[in-house]
Amino acid sequence: MLTFLGKRALAAVPVLLGVVLLVFLILRLIPGDPAQILLFGTKATPERVAELHQQLGLDRPVVVQFLSFLGDLLHGDLGYSYSSHGPVIDEIAERLPYTVNLAVGALLVALLVGVPTGILGGLKPGSVVDKAATAFSVLGLAVPYFWLAQLLILLFAVHLGVLPALGVGGTAALVLPSLSLGLGFAAIITRMLRAALIDVYSSPYILVARAKGLSSGRVLVSHAMRNAASSVTTILGLQIGNLLAGAVATEVIFGRPGLGNYLVQQIGLKDVPTIQGIVLFIAVAYIVINILVDAAHGVLDPRVRKAWAS
Amino acid sequence: MSAVAPGGEELLAVRDLRVVFPGTRPEDAAVTGVSFAMNPGQTLGLVGESGSGKSTACLAIMGLLARGATVTGSITFRGTELVGLPERRLRPLRGKDIGLVYQDPMAALNPVKTIGAQLREPLRLHLGMSRKQADERAVELLDRVGIDAPRDKLRSFPHEFSGGMRQRVVIAMAVSCNPTLLIADEPTTALDVSVQAQVLELLSDLTTDLGIGLLIVSHDLSVVAGLADDVAVMRHGSVVEYGSVHQVFQRPAHPYTRDLLAVVRELEGDPVDAGGRP
Secondary structure, eight states: OHHHHHHHHHHHHHHHHHHHHHHHHHHHHSSOOHHHHHTTTSOOOHHHHHHHHHHHTTTSOHHHHHHHHHHHHHTTOOOBOTTTOSBHHHHHHHHHHHHHHHHHHHHHHHHHHHHHHHHHHHHSTTSHHHHHHHHHHHHHHHSOHHHHHHHHIIIIIIISOOSOSSSOOTTHHHHHHHHHHHHHHHHHHHHHHHHHHHHHHTSHHHHHHHHTTOOHHHIIIIIIHHHHHHHHHHHHHHHHHHHHHHHHHHHHHHTOOSHHHHHHHHHHHTOHHHHHHHHHHHHHHHHHHHHHHHHHHHHHOHHHHHHHHO | OOOOOSSSSOSEEEEEEEEEOTTSOGGGOSEEEEEEEEOTTOEEEEEOOTTSSHHHHHHHHHTOSOTTOEEEEEEEETTEEOTTOOHHHHTTTBTTTEEEEOSOHHHHSOTTSOHHHHHHHHHHHHHOOOHHHHHHHHHHHHHHTTOSSHHHHTTOOGGGSOHHHHHHHHHHHHHTTOOSEEEEESTTTTSOHHHHHHHHHHHHHHHHHHTOEEEEEESOHHHHHHHOSEEEEEETTEEEEEEEHHHHHHSOOSHHHHHHHHHHHHHTTOOSOOTTOO
16 A cells, blocks of 8 residues: 555656646746736836846746746745735645635535435436436536526525525535535536446346345445445546636635635736645645545455555 | 155245246246246256246246346245245345355455455354354355365455355355255356366265255256256246256257257267157
């Protein structure tokens, strides 16, 4: 297991380098001079712009800028925000809890809704329950989460007035954002788990388990679910990345002061170091989560562990 | 050695069994009008080509057919009628009184559970053993079916075993609770020829030693010939010929049986004409 994690961490290094390069280049290729934006509303004489360029290091050649960025990065230094002048790393740390809470809430919604409906559909394919579960998942996949968010706000916050639409006031404020971000994810889990269970239930080992006299509950829990879960975890890892992307728009809609919302604001300000920092942070989170999910795959399936060893 | 007479102390009696799967017409029944019987400790071979309804008949006995299959007729196991028996009354019989050896050993064991965990299941469920007792019994069983270093193997996973070893594990699992009936559905079909003979010998030894009635299903007449007391030949869901091995193989009455025998003899390069052929 440790060798596997080590190998995967090493393999992630070139991926990270690629992300760093890409983020750096894109931010320099899009139009708009950060100095001009910072001086917006003041008297931006060419002298002041040039002075600011020098202060921010933007007067240096792009290659030099990149190498210096990379060098700082290796020391764990993400630079200073153009707008707040604070260290980018502190800006991230301050907003991260709001995003993590949202992601965890959405993941909980996805699992609590997706797993039971997936099991119900997978156990009796073609039944009324299965058709209802399938209808739910098609709907969940078809409805964009940002539109669902608005519907949820209309219903629960405006009409019923039971849940807050905006802000970060405790758990209640987390319910609607988690639902809007998590339900689409739940739909994916439903479909994947249903398909995996139908596949597992056609395997001879399930018949053999039943022939041993196990009850259908025992067959599901101790024989079918573990096999189905190992094929669902892979999808889960990929989808958690989408969850992070979805968190950006969800935070904007619900006015949550998380990383995503902050990222959108800073893009408007062309705050290059902050944007770079947040995008890199999300990329690292994505890579780490995927390594952990692959490790979970190995815990669930001994054949995967065997493949690691060879 | 002859076919069991109706009545008496039968282990298993199947009468006029008929199985219709959902979505098929009644005239396309997978099994129709199948009758046979077994005495305790006896071996019955069910032969026929694939799709002739052999496996369906076996699964019907264990009540393991796909949901929605209609089973009519009568299956009595030690005096209990199994057709229409509710699941909660069938379950205690499965794995305890009736064991199943499935055709494909590569797929018959759960890939993510250890051999030990899979062997312990029926022992703890039916015999109420503790984990430790079940482990001891599992070691005995693995040893009995000819697996080396059985204690170490409890923690192995199925993918670490060859096909022949897996089938030995499946057999150990099937006989673990001392059943009176063992159903072996094509137990050697998926195995290498060299391993087939060993597994058949193991089945034969075990059932003889433990006094287990063996219902062995095969498309291969030579498998059944060496093992069975009685033979039922199935075709298109019906039994076309039924009698003692001696009777059926020496004087086959049905043209289909004669064809089957002729094929076997041709393959074995045996020039002797199929008995009864004019």
